[in-house]
Amino acid sequence: MPTSSSKRRLAAGAALVVAALVTTTACGGGDGDDNSKGSSKGAGYDAAYNKIANASTKKGGTLKMVGKQDLDSADPQRAYYGMSWDFMRFYTRQLVTYAPKAGAGSTELVPDLATDNAKITDGGKTYTYTLRDGVTWEDGSPITSKDVKYGIERIWAKDTITGGPQYLQQNLDPKLEYKGPYKDKAKDKLGLKAIETPDDKTIVFKLPKPNGDFEQFLAMPSGSPVKQDKDTGAKYTQKPFSAGPYKFESYKANKKIVLVRNDKWSKASDPIRAALPDKIDVTISANLEENDKRLMEGDYDVDLNGTGMTQSGRVTAVQDHRDSVDNMRTSFVRYVALIHTAKPFDNVHCRKAVFYATDFAGLQQVRGGKLAGGDIANSTLPVSIKGHSDYDPYGVIERKGKPDAAKAKDELKQCGKPGGFSTKITARNNNPGEVDTAEALQEQLGKVGIKLEVDALDGAETSAITGSPKVVKARGYGMTMSGWGPDFPSGQGFGQPLWDSRFLADTGNYNESQIKDKKIDGLFDKAIAETDPEAAGKIYEELDKRILDQADWMPFIYEKNITWRGPRLTNVYMSDAYNGRYDYASLGVVK
Amino acid sequence: MTAPLHDTTAEAEPTAPVDAAASEGVRKVEGRSLKQIAWNRLKRDKVALGGGIVVVFLVLVAIFAPLIVSLLGHPPNEFHQDKLDPLTNLPTGSLGGVSGDYLFGVEPNKGRDVFSRVVYGARISLLVAFLAAIVAVALGTLFGIIAGYFGGWIDALISRVMDVLLSFPQLLFIISLVSVLPDDLLGLTGSGVRIAVLVLVIGFFGWPYIGRIVRGQTLSLREREYVEAARSLGGGSRHILFRELLPNLVAPIVVYMTLMIPTNILTEAALSFLGAGVRPPTASWGGMLRDALETYEHDPMFMVFPGVTIFITVLAFNLFGDGLRDALDPKGTR
Numbered sequence: 004m005p006t007s008s009s010k011r012r013l014a015a016g017a018a019l020v021v022a023a024l025v026t027t028t029a030c031g032g033g034d035g036d037d038n039s040k041g042s043s044k045g046a047g048y049d050a051a052y053n054k055i056a057n058a059s060t061k062k063g064g065t066l067k068m069v070g071k072q073d074l075d076s077a078d079p080q081r082a083y084y085g086m087s088w089d090f091m092r093f094y095t096r097q098l099v100t101y102a103p104k105a106g107a108g109s110t111e112l113v114p115d116l117a118t119d120n121a122k123i124t125d126g127g128k129t130y131t132y133t134l135r136d137g138v139t140w141e142d143g144s145p146i147t148s149k150d151v152k153y154g155i156e157r158i159w160a161k162d163t164i165t166g167g168p169q170y171l172q173q174n175l176d177p178k179l180e181y182k183g184p185y186k187d188k189a190k191d192k193l194g195l196k197a198i199e200t201p202d203d204k205t206i207v208f209k210l211p212k213p214n215g216d217f218e219q220f221l222a223m224p225s226g227s228p229v230k231q232d233k234d235t236g237a238k239y240t241q242k243p244f245s246a247g248p249y250k251f252e253s254y255k256a257n258k259k260i261v262l263v264r265n266d267k268w269s270k271a272s273d274p275i276r277a278a279l280p281d282k283i284d285v286t287i288s289a290n291l292e293e294n295d296k297r298l299m300e301g302d303y304d305v306d307l308n309g310t311g312m313t314q315s316g317r318v319t320a321v322q323d324h325r326d327s328v329d330n331m332r333t334s335f336v337r338y339v340a341l342i343h344t345a346k347p348f349d350n351v352h353c354r355k356a357v358f359y360a361t362d363f364a365g366l367q368q369v370r371g372g373k374l375a376g377g378d379i380a381n382s383t384l385p386v387s388i389k390g391h392s393d394y395d396p397y398g399v400i401e402r403k404g405k406p407d408a409a410k411a412k413d414e415l416k417q418c419g420k421p422g423g424f425s426t427k428i429t430a431r432n433n434n435p436g437e438v439d440t441a442e443a444l445q446e447q448l449g450k451v452g453i454k455l456e457v458d459a460l461d462g463a464e465t466s467a468i469t470g471s472p473k474v475v476k477a478r479g480y481g482m483t484m485s486g487w488g489p490d491f492p493s494g495q496g497f498g499q500p501l502w503d504s505r506f507l508a509d510t511g512n513y514n515e516s517q518i519k520d521k522k523i524d525g526l527f528d529k530a531i532a533e534t535d536p537e538a539a540g541k542i543y544e545e546l547d548k549r550i551l552d553q554a555d556w557m558p559f560i561y562e563k564n565i566t567w568r569g570p571r572l573t574n575v576y577m578s579d580a581y582n583g584r585y586d587y588a589s590l591g592v593v594k
Numbered sequence: 595m596t597a598p599l600h601d602t603t604a605e606a607e608p609t610a611p612v613d614a615a616a617s618e619g620v621r622k623v624e625g626r627s628l629k630q631i632a633w634n635r636l637k638r639d640k641v642a643l644g645g646g647i648v649v650v651f652l653v654l655v656a657i658f659a660p661l662i663v664s665l666l667g668h669p670p671n672e673f674h675q676d677k678l679d680p681l682t683n684l685p686t687g688s689l690g691g692v693s694g695d696y697l698f699g700v701e702p703n704k705g706r707d708v709f710s711r712v713v714y715g716a717r718i719s720l721l722v723a724f725l726a727a728i729v730a731v732a733l734g735t736l737f738g739i740i741a742g743y744f745g746g747w748i749d750a751l752i753s754r755v756m757d758v759l760l761s762f763p764q765l766l767f768i769i770s771l772v773s774v775l776p777d778d779l780l781g782l783t784g785s786g787v788r789i790a791v792l793v794l795v796i797g798f799f800g801w802p803y804i805g806r807i808v809r810g811q812t813l814s815l816r817e818r819e820y821v822e823a824a825r826s827l828g829g830g831s832r833h834i835l836f837r838e839l840l841p842n843l844v845a846p847i848v849v850y851m852t853l854m855i856p857t858n859i860l861t862e863a864a865l866s867f868l869g870a871g872v873r874p875p876t877a878s879w880g881g882m883l884r885d886a887l888e889t890y891e892h893d894p895m896f897m898v899f900p901g902v903t904i905f906i907t908v909l910a911f912n913l914f915g916d917g918l919r920d921a922l923d924p925k926g927t928r
Contacts, residue, residue, distance in 0.1 A: 432869065
């Protein structure tokens with residue numbers, strides 16, 4: 004009969020063995036990467052930055068992509084994710100699109116279905132395009148100007164065509180008089196008055212008010228043609244009818260996308276798309292860490308989402324496969340909105356105190372350092388957008404991101420809060436590192452007496468909370484931490500929802516600082532009416548200075564990611580137009 | 595174990611008590627109280643005693659956390675990013691940055707002192723576990739004793755309530771509760787609210803376990819002669835419940851409470867791991883494990899320290915509670 008104590012001793016012994024095992028296996032994971040499983044020979048570190056890595060025109064092979072998240076929609080009028088827009092160039096075409104060039108060159112708009120960029124007349128209110136010869140659908144029928152108009156009209160059918168950007172609608176029919184093609188009384192369903200199609204090759208857009216970024220809206224996939232008799236409404240996302248070099252073979256939502264060559268597409272009609280691989284195979288798999296591992300093992304070539312590798316993946320990648328890694332420069336800005344309605348942030352000096360007390364270098368380190376986190380931000384606009392400048396009123400860059408406690412305390416004194424104050428900051432717990440960053444800021448601001456309480460919000464419910472000024476007030480938030488990227492590369496595309504008082508909304512609000520500044524609104528109007536991007540950029544530069552001088556909104560990082568460039572990939576480059584992602588339409592693979 | 599092996603002869607066992615009795619002389623005549631008997635038994639149980647010492651040590655660590663940290667560590671929420679590799683954001687040096695200055699190394703990404711956070715984490719873990727156990731014991735004893743003594747429809751009602759609570763998915767309930775509760779509650783703010791919620795909820799869902807045990811014990815005790823005697827002498831229900839029955843229930847209650855604390859520690863760690871525990875930056879063991887998950891492949895030590903601490907704590911409480919049970923109730927079936 005076992006005594007009680009011997010039984011317990013057995014339990015204790017067994018427990019120790021388990022503990023030892025846990026420790027040893029955990030250690031084993033750290034240094035078991037020497038047997039180079041990828042044995043990759045990449046094109047070199049950052050080889051796809053501002054140049055083409057492995058330039059090639061060789062066709063064939065299967066491009067294998069993996070993503071944590073599926074496309075938000077495969078329907079061109081319904082997609083809003085940047086990665087979806089990048090991917091859609093495989094099977095959609097627009098009147099104009101982004102140039103297939105590396106880096107900043109990509110933000111130039113070049114003709115795609117159209118023979119030329121728009122002929123702009125009538126003081127910037129009329130845009131006229133002529134369609135190219137030989138552009139066809141996947142059944143061989145020609146793409147007409149009416150198909151383009153019909154596709155764009157679908158944006159108006161909000162009850163069926165949900166999601167997707169609304170810019171075209173807001174600029175062509177701001178009063179929403181048209182009800183969408185499904186409720187259209189006209190026989191040909193082409194009742195939208197703002198677009199005219201005098202013949203099959205010509206399309207004319209008539210804007211009530213000029214907008215210098217109008218061509219940008221047409222370059223988004225929501226400006227793609229849709230063939231009326233192939234439109235399946237809400238089901239169109241399951242199998243879009245292709246106009247590009249590839250067509251859908253199969254699409255299982257949240258699992259798999261397979262695209263194969265569209266033999267009706269002719270290279271002669273399309274100066275943009277390289278169309279090198281024979282097949283494109285996308286796997287959706289939720290385990291990011293596993294995806295990173297399989298990318299490094301060569302099972303996949305590229306990450307569809309393009310959100311950068313996980314911390315554990317990038318450590319392995321940078322240490323063992325440095326030549327297959329790129330440092331992706333996104334157009335994302337990590338920021339803290341200082342909510343003007345929350346006391347004491349109604350006082351500009353209290354806002355300035357935050358700028359001086361923040362240790363930008365510390366926040367940069369928490370987000371992953373210079374390579375995986377990004378560069379310290381001075382301007383509110385990302386580097387890729389015209390209007391960005393070196394303006395540095397708080398000496399952030401000058402001090403290499405370090406805080407200036409003396410100036411912070413001085414500002415606090417001028418604000419009437421010499422001992423500091425208490426407030427709350429929100430951060431999203433589904434964004435890697437954001438809660439950590441908020442904790443770092445909490446620690447930094449605490450040094451000058453600004454006491455922060457960090458409220459980690461569930462990512463899914465964030466927009467309902469920070470997007471509602473009423474909830475923000477009820478919960479007593481003074482700051483919100485988040486990140487923002489442009490819908491299209493201009494000051495309007497980046498900043499108007501963030502800073503224009505007319506975009507302040509009761510729900511879905513992104514003017515989180517709740518800025519109500521007539522001068523800022525006026526500068527937006529002036530810049531938007533300007534059709535010359537350079538001249539508009541000058542106005543946005545002025546706008547950026549105004550926001551910084553008023554300490555309205557604090558940018559802290561221009562985000563960068565570590566991204567995997569599979570060694571099989573050819574013709575790879577990172578495109579500013581797609582937020583630093585690889586230009587998918589140009590990719591090829593070694594067989 | 596070695597002593598009995600030496601003299602396995604039949605005389606060995608009986609001689610030992612005789613020797614002890616002879617040497618103690620006077621005490622031999624005095625009867626020994628239950629407490630003394632239990633203490634003597636516990637003293638002989640080295641494993642339980644070891645567990646008890648670890649428990650006492652942990653409680654002291656929790657109480658004197660600020661002192662310990664000021665002597666051996668750095669403030670638990672202070673960032674030390676200079677201790678990190680700028681490229682990988684992992685601690686420089688081996689074993690997660692373990693050094694004389696940073697006894698358990700530093701956290702990846704933030705560079706906070708792991709030792710200080712483990713020490714401060716003990717406060718949260720033990721505080722929540724103890725308070726929740728007290729809540730559970732108070733409720734469980736009260737309802738258990740009432741159900742057992744009165745029987746009838748009262749027993750039926752309380753027993754059904756206990757069945758319902760035992761079948762309730764408490765972890766899911768707490769997670770949803772924490773996410774809907776406001777930040778400020780009853781004058782408490784921030785972590786205070788979370789701690790109060792954790793204590794109340796863990797305690798509330800814990801009482802049926804102890805309630806059942808108390809009820810069962812009461813059922814058997816209420817038929818004893820001394821209870822009958824008290825009743826026939828005119829003792830009221832309250833007198834019998836709290837003066838006659840309760841003192842005799844102390845042993846199982848104490849034992850069960852000691853065994854409940856490690857369960858509570860694990861529940862608290864699980865909740866913190868799932869993000870329903872105390873708010874950052876307050877350190878908790880479960881929260882540290884979650885933070886460590888991101889980088890465990892490259893910095894396993896960050897997971898090992900809080901993990902092993904939880905493991906040792908739970909084991910110590912269990913060993914001690916087990917020993918206590920044996921000491922208090924040697925005839926108890928195991």
